Amino acid sequence: MGDDGALPARVFISYSSADREFARFLDGSLAAAGVATFLAERDLKVGDSIPERIFGEIAAATSLVYVVSRASVRSPWVREELGVAKIRAMEGKGFGILPLLLDDVTLPPSVSHIKYADFRDWRDATSYRKTVLELLQSLGGAPVLIGQRQILWYLDNLDTLKFVKHAVSVLHTRTDTATGYFQWFDTWHWSVKYAASDDDPPFFSAMDRLEELLAPVADGDQRLRALRDCIEPAKKAVVRGSRDPGDRGESSRRIREVVEVCARMLAILNDLEGDFEASVHAAIATRMERP
Structure with missing residues (x-):
């Protein structure tokens, strides 16, 4: 871990x-x-x-x-x-x-x-x-607190990470809703296209910013590597999901791919947020205990 x-x-x-x-x-x-x-x-x-x-x-x-x-x-x-x-x-x-x-x-x-x-x-x-x-x-793991350098990186990039989380959350919510009503409509590819559009929030812009942010640091942390590894599959899933394949079953499957990869990214972002908050609190507590 x-x-x-x-x-x-x-x-x-x-x-x-x-x-x-x-x-x-x-x-x-x-x-x-x-x-x-x-x-x-x-x-x-x-x-x-x-x-x-x-x-x-x-x-x-x-x-x-x-x-x-x-x-x-x-x-x-x-x-x-x-x-x-x-x-x-x-x-x-x-x-x-x-x-x-x-x-x-x-x-x-x-x-x-x-x-x-x-x-x-x-x-x-x-x-x-x-x-x-x-x-x-x-499963054999144990929480590992994050070092000072990584804490500073997280704090410096907190706004970008929140922006990314918001973009992924919106896409996840909209496409997950689409899967619930898919049976009543001929095609739902437009829902992915709408959810990932350049309106607010722009999904592809968020992915590009996340990729740039993680490039120099991801190799040093398992959590960040897992997040980085989601970026390309997420982009591909959204591109595929926004196209109408002309087949209801295939269109439904493509939308589920988008929902699945968004859920994975949200879980990693939430866990990352929790890890950093725990580490910051531990660092503050340690400093306050010093004479």
Whole structure:
């Protein structure tokens, strides 16, 4: 989770499609900490054998994160993934199942003996960050405070980072709304075009400014590298999403790509903000304790 590279963890995120918004943000937070993930919405490709790919990814993972919600406890796919994970865990090779409680539901008997991470208040940024840090510690990471040089960089560029976060947030909200109403219209490519236009806020301008900002510093920090790695996929997803492919299914898939990459960027930006604030407070406290 610090600046020395990725955690030796590969996480399979098991979730119901009804909880995809949470899964996207969790995926971004894990990416910011250097954790490799498998997220079906993003990683399953056309032509993949779904059972074969799912079982293979669980076999390759070091942990399965089980998002427990009203929807997931009723999902046959999630139950199947959990069953495969239980078999893998019984092999005794360090594989772990990590339940994340999203709703007020009773944990299934197969995982009721495992301590869960409480994400029921995940939309509150402070609560989400606290529980994500607990999860990362279970994966072998630990919070690493940021050095003085990086704190100064963050403070110097705070306005730009807030501008970028606003631009990404607007694009995410508008395109996510579009996916909810897509079935009622012939095409929704215009929604991406409108959301990423040169009106307020200009998305491509925000990406260019972020790329310029990160160029001299990203290689020294895992969080900043993860953020930089989102820029090009975000640009490509928006360009593709703003074009009408002439096919409803393909248009819907392109819009979901935009939503997914925006969610990842927002999660990283939120975690980055939390890391810097914690480091600033720690630095102030240390200075005040000195005689």
